[in-house]
Amino acid sequence: MQHITRLNPHTLPLHGVAASRNLEQQAAALLPAHTLMQRAGLSVARLALAMAPHARTIWIACGPGNNGGDGFEAAVHLHQWGKTVHLTWTGLGPTQAALPPDARAARDKALAAGVPMVNEPPAQFDLCIDALLGLGGRLDASRAGNALMLDWLARMQASGAPRLSVDLPTGLDADTGVASDLIAACAVSTGATAHFTLSLLSLKPGLFTAQGRDHAGQVWFDDLGAGALLGEAVGSSANAWLLGADQGGTVSKLTQAHASHKGSFGDVAVLGGESTATSHMAGAALLAARAALHAGAGRVYVALLGSPAVSVDLLQPELMFRNIAAVDLAHSVVVCGCGGGTLVAGVLPKVLQEAPRLLLDADALNAIAQDAAVQTLLTERHVRGWATVLTPHPLEAARLLGTSAASVQAQRLGSAQTLAERFACVVVLKGSGSIIAAPGLVPRINPTGNALLATAGTGDVLAGMVGAAIARGQSAHAAACSAVYAHGQVADVWAEQRGERALTASGMWG
Ligand SMILES: NC(=O)C1=CN([C@@H]2O[C@H](COP(=O)(O)OP(=O)(O)OC[C@H]3O[C@@H](n4cnc5c(N)ncnc54)[C@H](O)[C@@H]3O)[C@@H](O)[C@H]2O)[C@@H](O)CC1
Ligand SMILES: Nc1ncnc2c1ncn2[C@@H]1O[C@H](COP(=O)(O)OP(=O)(O)O)[C@@H](O)[C@H]1O
Ligand SMILES: [K+]
Incomplete structure (x- = not known):
């Protein structure tokens, strides 16, 4: 897992929604079923533990797609590591007949492991995880279920507890960094409550420009093994690059010839x-x-x-x-x-x-x-x-x-x-x-x-x-x-x- 700071040593490829889905499909085809989501969930759980090692009560809010699936996978690990985990789930989206297969498997696993699934978020929690919407999500106040999501996001913000966004903060556009007006209140002002985003499989450009930096907080990245599996396809399909310290600064005058x-x-x-x-x-x-x-x-x-x-x-x-x-x-x-x-x-x-x-x-x-x-x-x-x-x-x-x-x-x-x-x-x-x-x-x-x-x-x-x-x-x-x-x-x-x-x-x- 890589922490992306502004002093990142390497220039890194960034992938928007379409390019990320493409990488995901290619990587998934080379791995046993559900592997990517299992890796994603473990990564989320590990970062949660590193962010808040002493947290006892953790609230994980899961949504109607695969982002929610990552939350279910993470819940299993955190539960098994002795944390008190409260899972809330929005239910299926309005047009969905069923959860996507990876997310369904993850949800079944969480239920089988005995992670409590509750209707109401806990009154008090030491850490919260936003696994509501990721790449496929677009907040829309007129859609069924969104009021619930907004209520949960507001509670996370109001709690002052550290927050970990899975893949993307819910409501932030992965391609453009434009935040939905509905989450304006969720922007992290400098020095406020700790907020982390764990970008999965690919780093998204929207995390780094427009309103992205305010909403994402500290960005971490786990490529879930995609780099090793896909090699050059990762760089060649990038929509943008995040500049690193290696992008070639001006040569020092002291390294020039004395006769300059x-x-x-x-x-x-x-x-x-x-x-x-x-x-x-x-x-x-x-x-x-x-x-x-x-x-x-x-x-x-x-x-x-x-x-x-x-x-x-x-x-x-x-x-x-x-x-x-x-x-x-x-x-x-x-x-x-x-x-x-x-x-x-x-x-x-x-x-x-x-x-x-x-x-x-x-x-x-x-x-x-x-x-x-x-x-x-x-x-x-x-x-x-x-x-x-x-x-x-x-x-x-x-x-x-x-x-x-x-x-x-x-x-x-x-x-x-x-x-x-x-x-x-x-x-x-x-x-x-x-x-x-x-x-x-x-x-x-x-x-x-x-x-x-x-x-x-x-x-x-x-x-x-x-x-x-x-x-x-x-x-x-x-x-x-x-x-x-x-x-x-x-x-x-x-x-x-x-x-x-x-x-x-x-x-x-x-
Ligand atoms: N499938 C996989 O193998 C992997 C998936 N990953 C996770 O999967 C996410 C992408 O999953 P999805 O494509 O399912 O996207 P989301 O989890 O963002 O969910 C989108 C689903 O919610 C519905 N939806 C979108 N906006 C909505 C709204 N406003 N109200 C209600 N429902 C809404 C969509 O119709 C779609 O069914 C990534 O962000 C990442 O977290 C990662 O785990 C990497 C591996
Ligand atoms: N919030 C911010 N975060 C990062 N860089 C910023 C921010 N606000 C301004 N900048 C940078 O400061 C500079 C301001 O340039 P500009 O808008 O032309 O101002 P002026 O014409 O007054 O010098 C630009 O390099 C811009 O990218
Ligand atoms: K999310």
Whole structure:
């Protein structure tokens, strides 16, 4: 059994509902009947014991399908290990004639072993197990039996007892990470009651993006032997990959040749930070520029738009200020758009046609969304073999796609991939569980980062970090993956070392 932390050493394959069912069928065909569910139940029971070794009373809520079957199997073990187990069962679903065969066998086994099956959850329990719905479930208030499920989920939440969700938290979509409105109250806020999810056979993408992280809590994984049985089929059928520490960070400067010079680490030029009579956004460009410097770029230039009031950064005097006409677009990695305001639209055509390595953020993305001609210039870059990274947050992505932020969030993986294909770019769709997509590649999900990053300017910092990684020689895709991972890690280390103290964008280095 594997515990998936944000510092997971390996990049791991993720499988949505259809791909998971496919793996399950292939694995089941190679094993005696009921084996997978038996393994699943044992795994659930073991993790329950590890989570709450001193628990005496355990409530297991089982549903109408195979997820419930896993709960019945687990109940047998926990009962035999001397725990007081209370099993509650929803009964069959409204359209079901019988339990699926694996689950029926598991239920018969639990009854034969003498595990008490009760109508009411126990008044007090030390641990609860949610085996209501898994891959095949979709909560729906209008369906018979769902009121019971919701009542039980609410009791679990209200109890404050540790909770173990089998395969998925009931009500969370395995593909998208969208949680049913009906379980909004079940999200685990940071530091609250322990909540664990044991993903079985495959890891599901929905556990790691959108609302997934809030609902899943700490994720554990047991592949039930599928990796050993199916080998390469597991990786080749992945719908997404969860980034691990092995996804290739930037090479340390200390491992470079002694004869390196500042030119060896590449130039980054930040274009943005509009100043007008009424607003000054230079700070956004400075944040990106400083971040690029601290991420190891050799030289960093800043070209501010409008009538800038600054020509030196006194706290970071290494930054060089240039008029935009004096920026070497051809030989720098250009980071364009941070605080770019409306003026960035005026420089975009030139930048798109002259900068072979380009990152577009914030107002540059908004300008592209509004102008079909500029969109054509963007897609043409791919034909020239030029590298482009877009770093939208959900609203910017929605503008580019001509949809709403809610629609983007409802399909984060799909939205990022559509953007990547439409504009022939690498795309970082930001937010909890950032998605990195590229044309023809399986998308990546980033596990690092936390809500401390939800503060103005952290996106500018990310833009600078990606720019620096490209300047130091990584491909646009590798740079996006490594920088997004490292950016989130800063917030995770901050949380460990300084707890709730607010993180500021300019506090992300040093
Ligand atoms: N069959 C096997 O060998 C294995 C199955 N596994 C478990 O099986 C689960 C998938 O099983 P299922 O496909 O049966 O899916 P579920 O256990 O999620 O149950 C779906 C069943 O409930 C019904 N249903 C869906 N939504 C409902 C609702 N709102 N109200 C009432 N009934 C509803 C469906 O019609 C279906 O019959 C996995 O999540 C995992 O826990 C694992 O044990 C791995 C091995
Ligand atoms: N709750 C969160 N969990 C993880 N990462 C987050 C969270 N909130 C924000 N972030 C990250 O913080 C950064 C915010 O970027 P953005 O929305 O562009 O803000 P700004 O433009 O103010 O800098 C992104 O990298 C995003 O992924
Ligand atoms: K469940």
